[in-house]
Amino acid sequence: MVRTDLKMADGRTIFYYDNSPVTRQANDNRPAEDRPGVGELRLDLLTNEWVSMAAHRQTRAFLPPKELCPLCPTKPGLDSEIADSNYQVVVFENRSPSLAKPKTGWKLPANNGIETEIVEAAGHCEVICFTDHHEGSFGALPESQIKLVMDAWIDRTKEISKLDYVEHIFPFENRGEEVGVTLNHPHGQIYAYSFLPPRVEKMLAAATAYKAMHGKPLLTDLIAREIKDQVRIVCENAEWIAYVPFASRYPFEIHVAPKKFVPDLAELSEAQAAAFPAIAKESLQRLDGVFGIDMAYIASWHQAPVRKGREVLGLHWQITSIRRQPGKLKYLAGSESAMGAFIMDMKPEQSAAQLREVKL
Amino acid sequence: MVRTDLKMADGRTIFYYDNSPVTRQANDNRPAEDRPGVGELRLDLLTNEWVSMAAHRQTRAFLPPKELCPLCPTKPGLDSEIADSNYQVVVFENRSPSLAKPKTGWKLPANNGIETEIVEAAGHCEVICFTDHHEGSFGALPESQIKLVMDAWIDRTKEISKLDYVEHIFPFENRGEEVGVTLNHPHGQIYAYSFLPPRVEKMLAAATAYKAMHGKPLLTDLIAREIKDQVRIVCENAEWIAYVPFASRYPFEIHVAPKKFVPDLAELSEAQAAAFPAIAKESLQRLDGVFGIDMAYIASWHQAPVRKGREVLGLHWQITSIRRQPGKLKYLAGSESAMGAFIMDMKPEQSAAQLREVKL
Numbered sequence: 081m082v083r084t085d086l087k088m089a090d091g092r093t094i095f096y097y098d099n100s101p102v103t104r105q106a107n108d109n110r111p112a113e114d115r116p117g118v119g120e121l122r123l124d125l126l127t128n129e130w131v132s133m134a135a136h137r138q139t140r141a142f143l144p145p146k147e148l149c150p151l152c153p154t155k156p157g158l159d160s161e162i163a164d165s166n167y168q169v170v171v172f173e174n175r176s177p178s179l180a181k182p183k184t185g186w187k188l189p190a191n192n193g194i195e196t197e198i199v200e201a202a203g204h205c206e207v208i209c210f211t212d213h214h215e216g217s218f219g220a221l222p223e224s225q226i227k228l229v230m231d232a233w234i235d236r237t238k239e240i241s242k243l244d245y246v247e248h249i250f251p252f253e254n255r256g257e258e259v260g261v262t263l264n265h266p267h268g269q270i271y272a273y274s275f276l277p278p279r280v281e282k283m284l285a286a287a288t289a290y291k292a293m294h295g296k297p298l299l300t301d302l303i304a305r306e307i308k309d310q311v312r313i314v315c316e317n318a319e320w321i322a323y324v325p326f327a328s329r330y331p332f333e334i335h336v337a338p339k340k341f342v343p344d345l346a347e348l349s350e351a352q353a354a355a356f357p358a359i360a361k362e363s364l365q366r367l368d369g370v371f372g373i374d375m376a377y378i379a380s381w382h383q384a385p386v387r388k389g390r391e392v393l394g395l396h397w398q399i400t401s402i403r404r405q406p407g408k409l410k411y412l413a414g415s416e417s418a419m420g421a422f423i424m425d426m427k428p429e430q431s432a433a434q435l436r437e438v439k440l
Numbered sequence: 441m442v443r444t445d446l447k448m449a450d451g452r453t454i455f456y457y458d459n460s461p462v463t464r465q466a467n468d469n470r471p472a473e474d475r476p477g478v479g480e481l482r483l484d485l486l487t488n489e490w491v492s493m494a495a496h497r498q499t500r501a502f503l504p505p506k507e508l509c510p511l512c513p514t515k516p517g518l519d520s521e522i523a524d525s526n527y528q529v530v531v532f533e534n535r536s537p538s539l540a541k542p543k544t545g546w547k548l549p550a551n552n553g554i555e556t557e558i559v560e561a562a563g564h565c566e567v568i569c570f571t572d573h574h575e576g577s578f579g580a581l582p583e584s585q586i587k588l589v590m591d592a593w594i595d596r597t598k599e600i601s602k603l604d605y606v607e608h609i610f611p612f613e614n615r616g617e618e619v620g621v622t623l624n625h626p627h628g629q630i631y632a633y634s635f636l637p638p639r640v641e642k643m644l645a646a647a648t649a650y651k652a653m654h655g656k657p658l659l660t661d662l663i664a665r666e667i668k669d670q671v672r673i674v675c676e677n678a679e680w681i682a683y684v685p686f687a688s689r690y691p692f693e694i695h696v697a698p699k700k701f702v703p704d705l706a707e708l709s710e711a712q713a714a715a716f717p718a719i720a721k722e723s724l725q726r727l728d729g730v731f732g733i734d735m736a737y738i739a740s741w742h743q744a745p746v747r748k749g750r751e752v753l754g755l756h757w758q759i760t761s762i763r764r765q766p767g768k769l770k771y772l773a774g775s776e777s778a779m780g781a782f783i784m785d786m787k788p789e790q791s792a793a794q795l796r797e798v799k800l
Contacts, residue, residue, distance in 0.1 A: 124687035125646060125662065125686075126647075126685075127639070127646055129780070129781075132783045132784065134784065135787050178783045193653065193661065248779075250779055258771075259773050260771025260773045261773075271779070271781075273779070277775075277779035279487070279779050279781075280779060280780075282488070282638075283487055293553065294553050301554050302554065305554045325484070325486075326484075326485075327483060327491040329484070378773060380778035398778060409620070410620070411620025414629065414738050415631055415637075417738055418610070418742070419610055419639050420638035421489075421490070421633060421638060421639075422491045423491075424494065426493075
C-alpha cells in the first residue's frame with residue numbers, strides 16, 4: 081500500500097491509498113472556502129452522556145444526482161472532493177465535520193452539575209471512499225480492493241490515535257436510504273471521539289468485569305461459545321468467524337471477529353488483515369441474499385479505546401440491518417429508543433439459518 | 441373515574457375507564473384462542489444488557505384497513521378487541537405481548553458469563569386506547585378525555601406496581617408510520633419490565649450521584665436552570681413546565697415535567713394530574729404546528745423504578761420527533777446506534793424558538 085498526501089483547496093488533507101506506486105499530484109482547483117466552525121459538546125445530565133451539537137450541518141449535501149456526486153473523481157463539469165481523475169481508495173476530513181480539531185489546551189470537563197461547561201466538539205471526522213465507481217457496494221468490490229480499504233482503515237486508526245484529544249476511533253458504513261444515507265457512492269466514515277461514547281463505556285465496563293471474573297477477554301469466550309453451539313455461525317475462515325450474536329438486537333445482525341484477540345485494527349496481523357476481505361464479502365452477500373435485495377445496513381468497527389481497555393475489549397465488525405421481512409422494517413420505537421430495552425421479533429438461530437441457506 | 445373490569449374471550453382482562461358510572465357488560469363473543477407463549481430474555485454480555493426475544497410477534501397486525509381496526513369498538517361485521525359498542529378509555533393486555541407473566545418462582549439471573557441462563561421474558565404489556573374514534577390523535581382530544589387517559593395511566597401504574605416480577609413501568613405512545621406504528625387508532629402502550637431497562641439504569645446512576653453531590657433531585661435543578669435561562673421553555677402552567685432539554689438529542693424534543701418533584705404517575709397530586717391535559721395539548725399542538733403536519737413522535741413517561749431510586753428520579757414526559765425539516769428525517773445511524781453518541785444538527789434554543797412561534 082502506498083499513501084500520497086495532498087492538500088485540498090480549503091486546507092484539508094486528502095490521502096490517496098494505492099496498491100502500487102503511482103504519481104498523484106492533481107490540484108484542487110475549487111475556490112478556497114472557509115472551513116465551518118467547530119460545534120459544541122453538551123453534557124446530558126439525565127444520563128451523564130455527551131451530546132454533540134453541529135448546527136452547521138443542516139445544509140449538507142442530501143442525495144445529489146449522480147452527475148454532481150462529490151465522491152466521484154473530478155471530471156469535466158464536476159469539481160468533486162477528489163481532484164484526481166481516478167483513485168483507488170481516498171480518505172479526507174469531512175467537509176462539515178460533527179467533531180473537529182479544538183483549540184490548543186482543550187480538555188473534556190468533569191460533570192459539575194448544571195455548571196458543567198459547554199466545550200468545543202473536539203474530535204475528527206473523515207470520509208473514506210471505497211472505490212471511484214459511483215455504482216456498487218462494499219460487499220461487491222474485488223477482494224484486493226477490500227484489502228486496500230482495510231489497509232486504509234489500519235493506517236487511519238494508527239494516525240488518528242496520535243491526536244491527543246482523541247479517545248476512541250470508530251470506522252463505519254451506513255448503507256441505504258433507510259438508515260439515512262445522503263450520498264449513494266460507496267463510502268464509509270471514520271468518527272474519532274474526544275470522549276468514550278456511551279456504548280463503548282458500557283462495553284468497557286462489561287469486558288473489564290468479565291476479565292476480572294473469568295480471566296479471559298470476553299470476546300474470546302463469546303467466540304468459543306459460538307464454535308461450541310455452531311447454530312449461530314454464518315461463515316468462517318482460518319482467521320475470522322462471522323456469527324449472529326447470542327442476544328442479537330436486530331432482525332439481521334452479524335458479528336465478524338478475528339479468532340485471535342486484538343484490541344484494534346492497528347494491531348491486526350498481516351494474516352488477519354489478508355483474510356478479512358473474503359469473510360466480509362461472504363457476510364454481506366449472504367445478507368443481501370436473504371431477500372434478494374440490497375439490504376440497508378450499518379457496519380461498525382468496534383475497537384478498544386485509544387488509551388484504555390486494550391487488554392479486555394476485542395476488535396469486531398458488527399453489521400446490523402433493520403429489515404425484518406421484505407417490506408417490513410424494524411423501527412426503534414418506545415422501548416428501544418426511550419428505555420434502551422431491545423425487543424427482537426426473531427431468534428438469532430433463525431436468522432443465522434436463513435443467512436447460511438443463501439446460495440452464493 | 442370509574443373502572444369496570446371484564447374478561448376477554450381468551451382470558452385477558454379488559455379495563456373500561458369512564459368519567460361517570462356506566463354499565464359495561466358486553467361479552468367478548470370471539471372464539472377462545474390460546475394465548476401465545478412467553479418469549480425469552482437473553483443477556484447481551486458485550487453490554488451486560490437484557491434483550492427480549494419475542495418470536496411469536498412476527499405475525500402481529502400490520503396497518504389493517506380502518507374497517508378491520510382491532511381498537512375500534514365492536515360493531516356489525518367487526519369483532520374487535522373491545523366487545524362494547526362504545527368506550528371512553530380502555531386498557532387490556534397486548535394480544536402478542538413482548539413481556540408476559542412468568543411461571544411462579546421466576547427470578548432474574550445474575551450475570552454468570554456465558555453460563556448465564558436464558559429465562560422467560562417476564563413482564564407485562566398493555567394497550568391503552570385513548571378514544572373510541574378511529575381518526576384523530578392524543579393532542580387533539582378534549583382536555584376531559586386526556587384527563588381520563590391520565591387517570592387510567594395513574595391507575596395502571598398503581599396496579600402493575602403490585603406485580604412482584606415488575607421493576608419498571610413505562611407508558612408510551614408511538615405516533616406515525618415513521619416510527620413504526622402498526623395501528624393508526626389513537627392508542628398507547630404500557631410496558632412493564634422485570635429488569636431495569638438500560639437507560640433507566642443510567643438515569644438512576646446519574647440521579648443518585650447528583651443527589652449525593654448536590655443534595656437535591658437532579659430534575660429539580662434542571663427545571664430551575666430552564667426557568668433561569670428561559671430560552672428553551674416551550675410553555676408552562678401552574679403545575680407543569682415544557683422545555684427543550686439543554687442537551688437535546690432529536691430535532692424536536694420536548695420534556696414536560698411537574699414543577700414539584702414526584703417519582704411516578706401514581707404519586708401525582710390531584711392538582712398536578714388536573715393541570716396535565718392543558719400542557720400536553722399545547723406541547724403537541726406546537727409540535728404539529730412547526731411544519732403544519734402531523735409530526736411522528738415517541739412520547740415516553742420516564743418514571744422512577746417501582747422499588748428503587750424513588751427519592752432521586754423524577755417523573756417527566758419526553759416527546760421526541762425525528763423530523764428535522766419537511767421531507768427530512770433524522771436517522772439513528774452509525775454514531776447513535778453503534779456508539780450511543782448522539783449528533784444533533786440543531787441547537788435546542790433554535791427548536792424551542794420555533795415551537796414558541798407557532799400560532800395556535
